[in-house]
Amino acid sequence: MPKRIQTPTGDNAWQVTGHAEVRALLADTRLGRSHPDPANAARSSESALFGGPLGDFDTEPADHARMRALLQPHFSARRMAALGDRVDALTAELLDGLAGQSQPADLVQLLAVPLPVLVICELLGVPYADRDQFRAWSLAAADTTDRARSEQGLADLYDYGTRLVALKRGEPGDDVISRLLAVDGVTDPEIAGLAMSLLFAGHETTVVQIGFGALLLLTNPDQRQAMAENPDLIPNAVEEMLRAPDKSVTGIPRYAREDLEIDGTLVRAGDLVLLDIGAANHDPAVFPDPERFDITRRTAAHVSFGHGGHYCVGAPLARLELRSVFSGLVTRFPTMRPAIPLADLRIRQDVLTGGLVELPVAW
Known part of the structure; x- marks a missing residue:
């Protein structure tokens, strides 16, 4: 049953935590990201990217379907499959670099950050030399406490995308932006927006997941040993890593497009509904003993990538990177361990994606 809560911005919202309800509502077209009166809509945070309504209420379903149709082929x-060898090569280079570092070394800065950034740069045709800039803009855009900073970060990302599109129009390459430019009827501003959405979502969420996944492995040596002895477990282990962290603070924001009932509770059109992915992934009715990290668990039902029409387009890329990283990590660093007490690890509290600030390790 949805629970009435107050968000950090002081607005009222419905929070949904049960797995069955969250999964069903992720695919329910009566909920959306837009609002008929966005200026007065309830907010979940001050993030310009994810704290309030996005898009045009009248055209959202068609706009969303068009976006997915444009991105899915990539x-x-x-x-x-074609990208797999390149991801493995990039992972191996980073693990070689890590092996040469003095100890303790920060796994976040040496592995979790650079791999997704390198991969998304290659995919989009974005210069890797720009990584510090666009990562800073991404973190600013994800700020949940300072709306002005978040709006500026989003604007900077879009401006960067606009410049990239202009560059690719003159010098196309073998990348997503260039291929989108070859599609009839797609405008340059549209491509800039899509490209920057991919740039943000395609690296930041995977950075966070590599950090959390590594921490789960390092604190569960029996599970790491099982992965090392049986590489066939790695795909399922990655799914458990996606399920296990309880990353949600309040939940993914959706707005009711019409009056609807959620588990017997009437939700009015325009109400903010927060779908708590972390809680859903820890629902004991679906995942017995949910706090236990178990790489042999049946994890197919986790909702970390969403469900239905809002299922993450980039999920195959994230899985590719995570499998490569953890396959290499358990093989190359069988004795790796956290180098500081777990209580001293810090989680980012002011950005949408959360994630570890650092993960010092030794081996």
Whole structure:
């Protein structure tokens, strides 16, 4: 049953935590990201990106379907298979670099950050030399406490995308932006927006997941040993890493497009509904003993990538990177361990994606 809560911005919202309800509502077209009166809509945070309404209420379903149709081909099984060797090579280079570092070394800065950034740069045709700039803009855009900073970060990302599109129009390459430019009827501003959405979502969430996944492995040596002895467990282990962290603070924001009932509770059109992915992934009715990290668990039902029409387009890429990282990590660093007490680890509290500030390790 949804719970009435107050968000950090002081607005009222419905929070949904049960797995069955969250999964169903993720695919329910009666909920959306837009609002008929965005200026007066309830907010979940001060993030310009994810704290309030996005998009045009009248055209959201069609706009969303168009966006997915444009992006889906770039994350097909064929394209991901072709990218696999390159991801493995980039991972190996980073692990070589890590092995040469003095100890303790920060796994976040040496592995979790650079791999997704390198991969998304290659995919989009973005210069890796710009990484510090666009990562700073991404973190600013994800700020949940300072709306002005978040809006500026989002504007900086879009301006950067606009410049990239202009550059690619003159000098196309073998990348997503160039391929989108070849599609009839797609405008340059549209491509800039799509590209920057991919740039943000395609690296920041995977950075966070690598950090949390590594921490789970390092604190569960029996599970790490099982992965090392049986590489066939790695795909399922990655799914458990996606499920296990309780990352949600309040939940993914949606707005009711019409009056609807959620588990017997009437939710009015325009109400803010927060779908708590972390709580859903820890629902004991679906995941017995949910706090236990178990790489042999049946994890197919986790909702970390969403469900239905809002299922993450980039999920195949994230899985590709995570499998490569953790396959290499358990093989190359069988004795790796956290180098500081777990109580001293810090989680980012002011950005949408959360994630570890650092993860000092030794081996």
